[in-house]
Amino acid sequence: MSVEQRWRRTHDRSDDLLLAAIAAGDLGALGELYDRYAHDVWRATYRMHGNGADAEDIVHHVFMKLPQIAKSYDGRPNARPWLIGIAARITLRHRRSLGRLARVITAFATMSPTSRELNPERETAGKQELNAVDAAIRALSAKKRIVLTLIELEGLTSDEVARALSIPPATVRTRLHHARREIHAAIEAKKETEGA
Amino acid sequence: MSEANCDRRWELDALREGRLGPKDADAFDRHARACDICHAARAEADQVDAWLKRASSIEPSSIELRRLRMRVLRSAGMDHVGHDRLWRLAFAAAALIAVSSGFAIAHHTRNATAVVIAPSSPSTSSSIAAVPAPDFIATVIAEDGARWSQARDGSVERVHVDEGTLHVRVRPHGSEEQVIVALPDCTIEDRGTTFDVETHGGHTKRVSVSEGLVVIHFVGASDVLVNAGATWPAPPPALVAKSAAAQVAATATASDDGSTQYGSAVALLRDRKFAPAAAAFARYLADHPHEPDAEDASYLEAVALAQSGDAHGALIAAEKHLSLYPGSFHRKEASLLIARIARDQGDCAKARKALAPWLGDHADPEATATIRACSDP
Numbered sequence: 001m002s003v004e005q006r007w008r009r010t011h012d013r014s015d016d017l018l019l020a021a022i023a024a025g026d027l028g029a030l031g032e033l034y035d036r037y038a039h040d041v042w043r044a045t046y047r048m049h050g051n052g053a054d055a056e057d058i059v060h061h062v063f064m065k066l067p068q069i070a071k072s073y074d075g076r077p078n079a080r081p082w083l084i085g086i087a088a089r090i091t092l093r094h095r096r097s098l099g100r101l102a103r104v105i106t107a108f109a110t111m112s113p114t115s116r117e118l119n120p121e122r123e124t125a126g127k128q129e130l131n132a133v134d135a136a137i138r139a140l141s142a143k144k145r146i147v148l149t150l151i152e153l154e155g156l157t158s159d160e161v162a163r164a165l166s167i168p169p170a171t172v173r174t175r176l177h178h179a180r181r182e183i184h185a186a187i188e189a190k191k192e193t194e195g196a
Numbered sequence: 197m198s199e200a201n202c203d204r205r206w207e208l209d210a211l212r213e214g215r216l217g218p219k220d221a222d223a224f225d226r227h228a229r230a231c232d233i234c235h236a237a238r239a240e241a242d243q244v245d246a247w248l249k250r251a252s253s254i255e256p257s258s259i260e261l262r263r264l265r266m267r268v269l270r271s272a273g274m275d276h277v278g279h280d281r282l283w284r285l286a287f288a289a290a291a292l293i294a295v296s297s298g299f300a301i302a303h304h305t306r307n308a309t310a311v312v313i314a315p316s317s318p319s320t321s322s323s324i325a326a327v328p329a330p331d332f333i334a335t336v337i338a339e340d341g342a343r344w345s346q347a348r349d350g351s352v353e354r355v356h357v358d359e360g361t362l363h364v365r366v367r368p369h370g371s372e373e374q375v376i377v378a379l380p381d382c383t384i385e386d387r388g389t390t391f392d393v394e395t396h397g398g399h400t401k402r403v404s405v406s407e408g409l410v411v412i413h414f415v416g417a418s419d420v421l422v423n424a425g426a427t428w429p430a431p432p433p434a435l436v437a438k439s440a441a442a443q444v445a446a447t448a449t450a451s452d453d454g455s456t457q458y459g460s461a462v463a464l465l466r467d468r469k470f471a472p473a474a475a476a477f478a479r480y481l482a483d484h485p486h487e488p489d490a491e492d493a494s495y496l497e498a499v500a501l502a503q504s505g506d507a508h509g510a511l512i513a514a515e516k517h518l519s520l521y522p523g524s525f526h527r528k529e530a531s532l533l534i535a536r537i538a539r540d541q542g543d544c545a546k547a548r549k550a551l552a553p554w555l556g557d558h559a560d561p562e563a564t565a566t567i568r569a570c571s572d573p
Contacts, residue, residue, distance in 0.1 A: 030269060
């Protein structure tokens with residue numbers, strides 16, 4: 001076992017401690033938190049936005065800005081809903097100009113190194129998934145799609161989504177209800193069209 | 197019964213989220229069997245849930261996440277460094293005022309206390325020694341046989357390494373505090389990080405950074421920035437030239453994947469040293485044409501050239517970028533760069549051609565504005 005492995009074994013920290021460390025400028029803690037949740041944040045963002053390049057930009061933005069916003073963390077032991085919530089808010093606010101977002105938020109402005117397109121393998125895999133369900137999800141408004149994604153696909157509770165998006169829990173449930181309704185109706189309509 | 201007048205429908209979401217206790221869940225089950233509205237809503241939710249599961253198989257690749265991790269730490273590290281510099285300047289000013297007014301800063305040096313921790317694996321032959329963290333910013337784990345000490349003098353903490361391998365982790369600390377690892381032939385300044393250092397026979401053999409970034413100050417030579425994931429094999433001091441270009445050249449040998457070299461090029465760009473940055477990106481591209489960062493480097497080379505005033509070079513670099521990476525995430529920016537340069541050179545046809553994909557029915561405002569300024573007939 002390497003020195004590094006031994007170090008990690010004896011220094012596992014909870015999410016709230018990591019975020020406190022990040023707030024104090026500890027980049028090692030940022031790396032640890034990234035390793036724990038970047039995958040989940042990326043996947044949730046991809047589902048909310050439907051674009052791999054933008055998902056990458058949003059994940060980059062979320063984690064890059066943590067040293068500045070970690071102080072606002074409420075201390076819950078699991079930071080996953082909070083991080084996904086930040087990604088959701090960014091998706092809502094910037095869904096039309098994510099390419100520009102990366103440039104605006106960094107000191108480089110137009111010089112910011114940003115991400116690539118989806119790789120061909122994933123592109124192909126993605127296309128295979130573009131079925132009626134995907135089309136129905138994409139047809140939802142961003143607000144409904146985000147709520148649906150966070151609850152149905154990412155397993156967040158309606159209260160967690162409400163906190164993340166700063167909206168009342170009742171609004172979350174209403175959006176979820178309408179999202180389900182629209183998806184159901186869209187797919188049933190497609191089935192009828194194909195059957196006719 | 198209409199949906200509006202079933203006041204128990206909200207329980208469906210609570211049930212699905214696991215917020216209902218067993219008794220309440222059973223009660224809702226019984227209700228849903230009798231209530232058409234709740235029964236239909238439940239069936240609909242289950243159906244949508246099943247559909248969604250089929251449509252949710254997109255995952256990020258591990259290489260993509262690793263690459264993104266480096267970008268995140270690099271960006272966050274740069275923010276941190278910028279902030280840190282301001283604090284250091286402020287602290288230096290305050291110290292100067294204090295000294296000039298005759299204020300004596302207490303000088304306090306502590307000797308390190310070593311605590312021996314038993315090896316965690318029987319197969320590991322070396323024991324490790326760690327300094328208790330509370331009084332020190334840096335926690336040090338030393339390999340067997342290492343000769344080192346740790347002391348604090350005011351706000352500056354120094355880890356002196358005479359021989360051997362150390363793993364150093366710097367805990368969060370105030371911006372006015374500083375951790376310096378002093379090796380026989382150089383000093384390493386921490387920028388919030390975890391790293392290994394190895395020194396033998398009076399020469400630094402290796403600095404390997406796991407998290408964050410460090411700056412190595414070789415005596416009489418320019419500073420070297422080592423990013424997360426990069427390793428610095430010690431070059432002979434004579435080879436470490438003072439110029440920024442030479443620094444980048446030396447960095448080329450620092451890591452196999454060129455991440456340090458790329459980081460140095462980005463740092464030059466950030467410091468607005470555009471011509472050296474362009475040269476550094478060109479060198480990185482020559483040395484590491486197949487690394488994931490090559491695509492970004494190719495675009496950034498064009499940006500650096502444009503910012504340095506070399507419009508012709510920027511035009512060529514941007515065209516090369518688009519030809520090498522036709523699906524680049526920067527394709528629009530690269531095309532805009534080409535169009536602007538062509539427009540400024542009076543070649544509106546070329547400018548229009550570059551922006552053709554963004555001038556259709558749903559024209560991009562930026563592309564339109566660029567072309568609007570074109571003055572050809």
